[in-house]
Amino acid sequence: MEKNSESLEMYLETMYLLDLVHGKIRSVDIASKLNVSKPSVNKAVNVLKDMGYLTQETYGNIHLTDAGKKEARKIYDRHTILSCYLEEVLGISHDIAEIDACKMEHILSDETFSKIKEIVKRECRK
Numbered sequence: 135m136e137k138n139s140e141s142l143e144m145y146l147e148t149m150y151l152l153d154l155v156h157g158k159i160r161s162v163d164i165a166s167k168l169n170v171s172k173p174s175v176n177k178a179v180n181v182l183k184d185m186g187y188l189t190q191e192t193y194g195n196i197h198l199t200d201a202g203k204k205e206a207r208k209i210y211d212r213h214t215i216l217s218c219y220l221e222e223v224l225g226i227s228h229d230i231a232e233i234d235a236c237k238m239e240h241i242l243s244d245e246t247f248s249k250i251k252e253i254v255k256r257e258c259r260k
Contacts, residue, residue: 140240142182143239143240145178145182146209147209147210147213149188149198149206150207150210151167151210159195159196161175161176161196164179182202186199187201188202212239214235215247215250215251215254216235216242216247217231217232219235219250219254219257219258222254222258223254223257
């Protein structure tokens, strides 16, 4: 995925986590998790379907395509590495590390992220 909007990345990451935890992705669960309206979810779902990241049953569950899973996993991996870096290396509290990692995962350049990832591989226990 090229640099997409932070919002679309958040939707994709949320869908990935819902699929991992619950084995299904429903619009109502996405709306609840992200604290957005169902029409907002429908709009994002349609954009992500057009990008080839999702399929959806008629009035039913949403499914990540292979490309969608790959991109969502990449976004989630960035989040977990950044969270580990903030918490384990910098000593930031867990709650703040999660909030900041969520913001950072969308804006860091690949070069900066790569350097942080190197540090995490050496320093983190996870």
